[in-house]
Amino acid sequence: MFEHFAGTENYIASAELREAVNVALALERPLLIKGEPGTGKTLLASAVAEALGRPLHTWHVKSTSKARDGLYVYDAVQRLHDSRFDDKSVSDIRAYIRFGGLGEAFRSEVPSVALIDEIDKADLEFPNDLLHELDAMSFKVDETGDVHSAKHRPLVIITSNNEKELPDAFLRRCIFHFISFPSPELMAEIVQVHHPDVEQILIEEAISRFYWLRELPELRKPPATSELVDWISALVRGGIKAESITDRVPYLGALIKKERDLKATQRALKSYASRRRK
Amino acid sequence: MGDGDVFLEFFYLLRAQGIPVSTREWLTWLECIEKGLVAADLGRAYSVGRAVMVKHERHLDTYDLCFAHFFGGAEAPATLHDAIDEWLNTPLPMPQLSPEEFEKLEQLDLDKLREMFEERLKEQDERHDGGNRWIGTGGTSPFGHNGRHPSGIRVGGQGRNRSAIQIAGERRFRAYRSDRVLDTRQLGAALRRLRRLGKGERADELDLEETIRQTAQQAGELEIVMKAPRENTLKLILLMDVGGSMDDHARLVEQLFSAAHQASHFKVFKPLYFHNCVYDSVYEEASMRTKVSLEDLSRQLDKQTRLLFVGDACMSPYELFSVGGMINYYEHNSRTGAECLYSLKTLYPHHAWLNPIPERFWGHPTIEAIADIFPMRELTLAGLSEAIELLSKDVPAS
Known part of the structure; x- marks a missing residue:
């Protein structure tokens, strides 16, 4: 039987997300995760690693990243530096090969989880440059000629924020899951994990307030899960009662981060409050 | 199995x-x-x-x-949204008018149209299709959409006869920032060529890392490597016509927008919107809520900024040539559209216009007039490449 991911104590995953992880595990294919900001794309990898008891290797992709960086980097500068002193031999290039997150995962002695975070940040052709390595789960270090092949195919989790379209050839090799924004019910579970001791009524009011805010059409950046969790912490510390958030939003700054959005929210709150009074 | x-x-x-x-x-x-x-x-x-x-x-x-x-075996569930959409999107077929009937619909003048429109709007409170008086779809009244009145005010819907004089009422502009974009990669690859501009041709900056690497590889024998400055200084304004006759080309424009948006290599990428013709202001979003005056724009973005229009350049001649001719019913322009276009041309010496209408149909008077102001190319991969060439050229500062 295969390993099975069922979420963790701190990471609530929807049934469909769990299914997608398990398919990726069983087929040993990369899992591509997309979704709105703040839906826990990046956290998924550590949750899966924790649940399966596997080590996690992370590679944060930047706009300047090259596909090879995730496998290894040859640190010629360090080698040059070392060559100025006699205390160390620089004849062994292997001492100057630094492995990247993906490289480490391939080299791992035990089954591992590799996270390629925000793959869309890099160049358009970047994902294509990784096709071979992801298929074969092996790579060659050109400087030394060493070939590193995965003893255990790692579970590769890839996140994308949709900044760029990914190439078809790459997509075909992936299992795909889109994390939609949590429903209020799932959100209540998620909040429960972070705030187990807060009274139920306050959480309910806060969540309904939060979804009301998210639906304001004027907002450029609607608040996400982490903002809600922070906001509830602020409410608890400020000793705010549930009934007082029905027609105002204390600590609005915890939820709304843009000045323009703040103004829009305040306008909406005013008209909401005046409607309630009528 | x-x-x-x-x-x-x-x-x-x-x-x-x-x-x-x-x-x-x-x-x-x-x-x-x-x-x-x-x-x-x-x-x-x-x-x-x-x-x-x-x-x-x-x-x-x-x-x-x-x-x-x-x-x-289920049918697709019809949502409320679909029902509303259907109301607006599937107008009755256009009536086939005989030439005689068509002539009977005399050209009404603009002020009289406005007056009548407001009157009718007050009188009418339900959907109306066909007929010759009420605001609805498919009729021959001057109001409504998809109708056949030679000079009419359009209410929502898609403009089929490309010269609806003025739009009042609903604005159903498509947000081009859609994720429903297909195959933008080719366009993206074309746009990437705009990056070279900022890099400059001359390699006049020391490439420290490469110098060290190559020197190290040659066991300490110094090897100097030069490179062109890496930073891309290119700023791009993408000025898009939305709504009206452009709805037919929405998918194409979406693709271009999405490609430009994803090409994160520009120093500044500023998408702006207009409807039919540019007047004293343009808009920050496709829903045309936030105005930016041309004056403010010129303060924000300097002469080096590249200006790329996307529009079909199809409009009533007086939208381009008359004061007060702008299509938006609620506003008034004191300069003609053509004057405003000329001032943009002077503000941004690097400019080009992409037209989604194939070149062989460019006989329309306003297309010809605008093609005289801005170099115009088809919105195709080839046309885009040519426009990029135009934008890449160095224009002598005058």
């Missing part, structure tokens, strides 16, 4: 509905069955199938519809 046959049909349904599944997805699916991931459970077939077959969120909805249809 008996399940496979049923699913093969489903697989072809997905393909027919536009989800780009390939043999590779099919083999992956068979692998899932082989490994017992699916069993005889339809719920799991749904989620496993989705994880394997669908590779983009824009296809999720189609997948759901196909699945419900194929396994449940």
